[in-house]
Amino acid sequence: MSLRMGILGLLQYAPMSGYGLKKVFDMSINHFWSASLSQIYRELSWLEANGHVTSDIERQDARPDKRIYTITETGAREFAEWLNAFPGSFGAPRRDEFLLRLFFGAAMDKKLLRRELDDFILMIEKYGKTIREDRIPDFSEVLAQIGEGRITDREALRRASLYWRFTVRRFELVAEASVRWARECIESLEENE
Amino acid sequence: MSLRMGILGLLQYAPMSGYGLKKVFDMSINHFWSASLSQIYRELSWLEANGHVTSDIERQDARPDKRIYTITETGAREFAEWLNAFPGSFGAPRRDEFLLRLFFGAAMDKKLLRRELDDFILMIEKYGKTIREDRIPDFSEVLAQIGEGRITDREALRRASLYWRFTVRRFELVAEASVRWARECIESLEENE
DNA sequence: GGAGACATGTAAGTGGTTACATGATTCC
DNA sequence: GGAATCATGTAACCACTTACATGTCTCC
Incomplete structure (x- = not known):
């Protein structure tokens, strides 16, 4: 759930590829919520299958093609709901x-x-x-x-x-x-x- | 793995039931490694099946019977190995x-x-x-x-x-x-x- | 009469890690 | 020639949570 929301949250700033998300993750969210690449790809598939994001292929010549994910309105709504849910859980699993x-x-x-x-x-x-x-x-x-x-x-x-x-x-x-x-x-x- | 070792570590002080372990857990290890009862029972089954602990039923009249687990030599060896493994991992999953x-x-x-x-x-x-x-x-x-x-x-x-x-x-x-x-x-x- | 402690477990599902597979380009 | 970066994914496995199932005793 939280990883899901972390991805949606980042996609609100800009559409990105799974690989790009991972890089942004690594230098920000990673400090308090770690994620592996395979996990991110899995979540992205789920998010797309459930209408929270859409994707387009971006062709590149010197490098592999990218799949760029964009957040949908449904996704944005879902994210806002999670963000403003109270009470938040302080108790991080130790x-x-x-x-x-x-x-x-x-x-x-x-x-x-x-x-x-x-x-x-x-x-x-x-x-x-x-x-x-x-x-x-x-x-x-x-x-x-x-x-x-x-x-x-x-x-x-x-x-x-x-x-x-x-x-x-x-x-x-x-x-x-x-x-x-x-x-x-x-x-x-x-x-x- | 770590939960497993936490259980073995506690059993080194005294043989206990799953329920008893949970109580000791809750007021000690729980502060840095949380575990649910069902998880403890599952680990105990595994530990017994793999010869790290043995169990005996203790009959009680006013209360349900208890299954008391005792650590074996194999279990103690396994625990000591884990404890003295270096380098330890500082990086707690965030x-x-x-x-x-x-x-x-x-x-x-x-x-x-x-x-x-x-x-x-x-x-x-x-x-x-x-x-x-x-x-x-x-x-x-x-x-x-x-x-x-x-x-x-x-x-x-x-x-x-x-x-x-x-x-x-x-x-x-x-x-x-x-x-x-x-x-x-x-x-x-x-x-x- | 109901809540909570005592006591043990199973089943289903979720979330996360690790290993595998592929392949070009760039930098040392 | 080798490592790192770019890029995407699958499959198997492991760890953890939640819900369910059962039943007694004690205290309020």
């Missing part, structure tokens, strides 16, 4: 293998555990650096590039930037908290030796 | 419907959006209060209760408490960050009006 393994940390090799916590911090700080140095491209620019001349509503795309920054900011703050947490764990483990 | 909807916030009803952010904060602060007031029971005490007289290794269970606190602490810190984030969003939206 599946964190790292935390699960840490939970059983008492039975873990202590050196390995330490190394994992170090790696965890490293990974997050790398991401934090990317954000601080402003090397995260704005979602709307990437979309504009993929959507080429097909952008439906430039103004809507511009307004979307604010919300994109909200989601990035969330990761920034959670990342900070995560690093502090991991350091605390390391300290606590050292005291416990 | 599926956060709230963030996805917020990402499309430009197209959302503004009053609804505001209400959702308020509710989001409320929900987290309620949880934060529960933690601050120390009303989260220690995992090992709950397990001891459910495991009754069947605890295999009291010392291991005692040591597990530290790691349980790590996972709780993580939520505490992430919750704090989340509230700060939501307040920022609200402010930013007010400025943008």
Whole structure:
């Protein structure tokens, strides 16, 4: 359902191919809802079969032909309904293998555990650096590039930037908290030796 | 796989029924890996069919009989292997419907959006209060209760408490960050009006 | 009299991952 | 010569959810 809506939401800005959608996904929605290419193609078939999108082939000479998907009115209505459904579900399904393994940390090799916590911090700080140095491209620019001349509503795309920054900011703050947490764990483990 | 391992991990502390496992799950692992009862029963069948656990019926008179599962040596070996596999995967599959909807916030009803952010904060602060007031029971005490007289290794269970606190602490810190984030969003939206 | 805890399970359906298949072009 | 990018899909499988089915006891 949510992936479906994510696709419809992106198609509202511009008609795109499955491959193009995947690229926009990877640098935006992917941060909070991951999807594989095969899944996207499957959803697109479903959406087309159910009248939420239509598609046209775009011929290209140096590259494979593309199938460009366009959202229909039905699709747009469906999306708006989902978007404005209240109450929204905050409770993201929790599946964190790292935390699960840490939970059983008492039975873990202590050196390995330490190394994992170090790696965890490293990974997050790398991401934090990317954000601080402003090397995260704005979602709307990437979309504009993929959507080429097909952008439906430039103004809507511009307004979307604010919300994109909200989601990035969330990761920034959670990342900070995560690093502090991991350091605390390391300290606590050292005291416990 | 991970659910499987979560079950094996808990069974290492004490033999338990599917129903008992669910209860221990709900107040511990559930915070980072949720599971439904039917899923637990299914996994238990699989684990028994593959020699990772054995089961015995425990007759009860005032209540339905229980099927008590005990971990085997094979199961314990399997669990230890999983636990000490490196590198661990940090990248939890991201599926956060709230963030996805917020990402499309430009197209959302503004009053609804505001209400959702308020509710989001409320929900987290309620949880934060529960933690601050120390009303989260220690995992090992709950397990001891459910495991009754069947605890295999009291010392291991005692040591597990530290790691349980790590996972709780993580939520505490992430919750704090989340509230700060939501307040920022609200402010930013007010400025943008 | 009804809700909720206790207790175990099956069946159907949805959502997601991984592997497979194909093939041209571009960059190193 | 090899890897990456462009581009589309299918099939098999795995994981998870929801609904159904059954029945007792206890507490309000």
